[in-house]
Amino acid sequence: MVIQSLQVYASVKSYALKGNLLTKKDLQTLSESRNLDELVTRLKNTTYNDSISKVTKPFSAQKIELALRDRQAELHQIMMQVCGGSNVMFAYYLKFILRNLKIILKGKILGRPQNEIEASLSLYPEGLIKERDIVLKALVAKDIEEAVSVLKAIGIGEEVEKAYSLYIEKKQIQVLDLYFDKSFYENLSKTVMSSGEFTLHSVCGIEIDFYNMMSILRGKFWNLDQNQLQDIIVSNVSSEVKELLARMISADSIKNALNELLRTRYKDLVPPDEDDVIVKFERSFERRIYDTMNAQFVRIFGFSTVVAIVRLLDYEIRNLSSITFGVEQNIPSQTVMDRLIVKET
Secondary structure (H helix, E strand, C coil): CCCHHHHHHHHHHHHHHHHCCCCHHHHHHHHCCCCHHHHHHHHCCCCCHHHHCCCCCCCCHHHHHHHHHHHHHHHHHHHHHHCCCCHHHHHHHHHHHHHHHHHHHHHHHCCCCHHHHHHCCCCHHHHHCCCCHHHHHHHHCCCHHHHHHHHHHHCCHHHHHHHHHHHHHHCCCCHHHHHHHHHHHHHHHHHHHCCCCCCHHHHHHHHHHHHHHHHHHHHHHCCCCHHHHHHHCCCCCCHHHHHHHHHHHHCCCHHHHHHHHHHCCCHHHCCCCCCCHHHHHHHHHHHHHHHHHHHHHHCCCCCHHHHHHHHHHHHHHHHHHHHHHHHHCCCCHHHHHHHCCCCCC
């Protein structure tokens, strides 16, 4: 458990960081940039000045996103330090490493050139915690089989083998995301349960619910059988949630799986029609998580604010990445803004 004095300091720091988050108006201004040069100039007038100033010309959406994510990792590491090295905060930090491993393995499966894979990565997050070895070994592996063998050293090799096997069967590269995310959320669930920070159970629990429910829906879309669906969900949940997930898995259609939620606290997230139900449900659920994280800031000196700020920073980076891509591809500002998850003013 976080020492009380450190928790107070970490909570104060969380409030300070929240006060520096970009507003909807800020994001609108950035999305209206005529090109990446103008976007970079505008970003230099924000808290991202130091990180964005390191990006070299010619600018690209990929280079800018990597710089933004480096800043995100830096802030996350600072929050880990100020709260005394929380295991829960470290569990969330592992997302940076898993993201890089996803990029590497997807690249090897799809036969992408080594230099192309490397250009998609920044090992800065790994460097901050002095854990670069496993990612570098996966990166230089001669093929996917060797990369999987490398990952057995950190206990996710078996999950990656399953993902690769399922990819061969279904030809859906996104199955790698499911298995990596499953490893992340299983670890998060175990860490939260043993942390003693009871306020985190509901905060982190909603994210685990999101992963499980979205995995079932995506799995049904890819025609996974019930055993395969059962294999991709996080099982360390309450008996009530297990029963709900079992009913969703047994449902004979995506819509009927969603209908199982109509008697739960997520009933208002179920789309009323049958068009693009997975996309609509995902966005509604993402908004619920975003609102849940914002709501933690009514708690004075609560540790949940520390988790909430790193999650809100993640949403901000995702928004900025969408804007950067939109500017690069000349997508209209309003189209980009409609895709963002941001606090209304």
